Each structure stands twice: as structure tokens, then as C-alpha cells.
Amino acid sequence: MKNLYWRPQRISLHLLWIVALVAIGGLVAVENYTVQEKQPHYSMKIKASRLAAQAFDVIRAEKTRLGIPIDEESDPAKTGMIGILLSPLTTNPGHLPSKQTSANPNFAAVMVHLLKRAGVSEGDKVAVGVSGSFPSINVCVLAALYTLKVDPVIIASAGSSQWGANNPEFMWPDMEKLLAEKHLFPYRSVAISRGGIDDRALGLPRESRKSLDKVIERSGAMPLVVSNFTESVELRMKLFQEHSGDSEYAAYINVGGGTTSVGTKVGKQMFRPGLNRSLPRGAAHIDSVMTRFALEEIPVIHLSKINEIAERYGLPLQPLKTPKAGEGQIFYKEVHSPLLAATVLLLIIGLLIVFIRLDWGYRFFNANRKESGSSRPERMI
Secondary structure (H helix, E strand, O other), X not given: OHHHOOOOOOOOHHHHHHHHHHHHHHHHHHHHOEXXXXXXXXXXXXXXXXXXXXHHHHHHHHHHHHOOOOOOOOOOOOOOOOOOOOOOOEEEOOOHHHHHHHOOOOHXXXXXXXXXXXXXXXXXXXXXXXXXXXXXXXXXXXXXXXXXXXXXXXEEEOOEEOOOOEEOOEEHHHHHHHHHHOOXXXXXXXXXXXXXXXXXXXXOOXXXXXXXXXXXXXXXXXXXXXXXXXXXXXXXXXXXXXXXXXXXXXXXXXXXXXXXXXXXXXXXXXXXXXXXXXXXXXXXXXXXHHHHHHHOOOOEEEEOOHHHHHHHOOOOOOOOOOOXXXXXXXXXXXXXXXXXXXXXXXXXXXXXXXXXXXOHHHHHHHHHHHHOOOOOOOOOO
16 A cells, blocks of 8 residues: 555654645635725726716716606615606506616616627727617616717616606606706707507597607707607617618617617527627517617617616626625626736745755754654654
8 A cells, every 4th residue: 555655754743734834724714805806998988887887977967957856665776767657648657666667877887898799899889779768778778878988879768667767857858958058968868759559549538648748849859759669669770770871780788678779578588688790599480679780680779677787797686785786796806816826826935845855854853853852763654
């Protein structure tokens, strides 16, 4: 059995234990000590998030000026980006936790990440479909597009689900116009529809539909008037084509669950939240703007199921205060320290050189034995 392993003949077990303990201690230190490493496109992500935060402040200030109160129960972070439960212009049910999670300017960094993954570059043309349901995400999309110097063509819907931009005095078209007038973003929608069922706000009283028309009118945008679902899809695609010029679209961005943008309820489930590089299997028969872009092999960024996207990119769910720009794993990732690992490795190699190659350990223990007056030689294995 003695021939089954080898160990230096002139080094004591004490020294081998020292090397082993240093190695174990170093392994534990390397495994448990991490450092933050900046994620790709860090500077652009920070710039976009700061711009989104500035836009949030402008919208909140305008709400205050208009005398629109902030409900601390539905908007505990006091962002001013959460609407009310019901209003005459509320087109669909909404999910409050998703709205609360969306009120985070760092979603602009997520948009920078997704646009870069989609291959979008400076000067590219991007098609965008938004509604009033997620005004915070709309703002973050605009901030990312502006930061990346992308040329968007935007078609919006005036209507909103619960807790979105559903206050009759201050709908999404009003917010978009305000942000342009304050020179935060140079973008305006080329057309705005009513939104809701069939893109015509079906199910709302006639007075409510007229009010949505007035919202569109005061925004100064062209009203997108349609008679049915198919016409809405066709007209949107026609407008995107007319405003593309000689350029091809690099991506299509959809915010929320607008029916003509994403299709039926089944269509909403087929596209995964985030980046879709190709058409999901079985989605070709579900007509929508998103499907038509995907059929042309144009990347689609689907911003729905906001809580799922937040968890994927390390953003908090339903924060009780507005996160600051730069907070979240979308900016940093935890990695093991290469410097610490190299230091531990060099330490172990150094000990082995000193104890074995230079025979320091043998001389050290011999010197200690002579000083102690021991005449009995220590057995070296």
C-alpha cells in the first residue's frame, strides 16, 4: 500500500497540514467573496434610466399642477405613474402589482439591453406600439430609444386598463405631448386610436368614446379611425410602411396587451415577454401587428407580464419607493474575484516552493528541535 501514493520524503505532516488548510481557506474565501462587474452597455443603461427618472418627475409635477391626487394605497412609492381603479375611460381590467412594478425607471436599462440583443444600432428605424395601460414602460421605451439614437415610428392607443394612464384629465397622449414640449423626447405618435376592444373602445358608453376622441384631438395627433379589428391591423401596418421611408425596420416594440398589436388572448400567450427573434410555433394564424412583423423575420420585443421581466433582470417587484437609476442586476452582476483567486493560488504555490523545493520546512523543524535540546530525531515520512 505504501507504493500507491507519493509524498516528499523530507517534509513533515505539520507543513502539509498548513498547505492544506491554506488551500481550503482560500477555496472558501474565493467561493464566498464576490465583486460587482458592470454589465455590457453600462453607460447607455445608466443614461437611459436617468432620463426615464427625469420624465417620471415631469409627469408627477404635472399631475400635482392639475390637482390630480396620488393614491398612496395603489401608488405607495408616490411615483405619480399609477392611475386609478376606474374611470369613464378605462377600457380593460388591469393588474395592480404589474403596474406598481413597472413604475421603475430602470426598465429603460432593460430596453437598452433588449434593443442591443435585437441588433438595433444608432440610426435604425424601429416600429413601436403603445397604449395608456403602462405609461411607465412607455416612458422607459422612449428613454432607451433616445439614448441609442434610434428613429422610432410610434402608433398609440388613448385608452388604458385599470391603474394605467386612465385619468380623463391626463391620459397617455397628454403625457407624450408634455414630454415633447418639455424637450425630453422629440417623439410624437404618428396616429392614435381609441384602443380597447377592436381598437374602437367597444363596450364603453358613447360619451366615453367621444371623450377618448377629444383626448386624441387635444394631443394634436392624427386619429386612427377604424371599423373593425382587421381594418385596424391593416391601417397600422400601412402607416408603419408609409413612415419607414427607404429604411427597413430593425425591430417592433409592443407595450402592453393591445389587441391589434398582439392579437387575441391566445396570441398574447404565444409570444414570450421580452425579445422574440422568430415567430412562435402556431402563432402564424393569429393576425396582429406583432405577428406580421415576426413573419417578416423582424425581431419583436414584447413588453407584457412585467413582473416576469422584472425578475429576469433583477428589478424589484412592487417597490415601496421609487428605485434610483442604476439599481438592479441589469447594471451589475456578481462574479468571483479573479484577484482573490490569483492571490490564493500564488500563496499555495509559494508555500509549496518554500516547504518542498527550498527544503525550508525541513531546516526550520530541525532548528527548532536543536534549540529545544531534543536528541531524538523527528521521523520524516
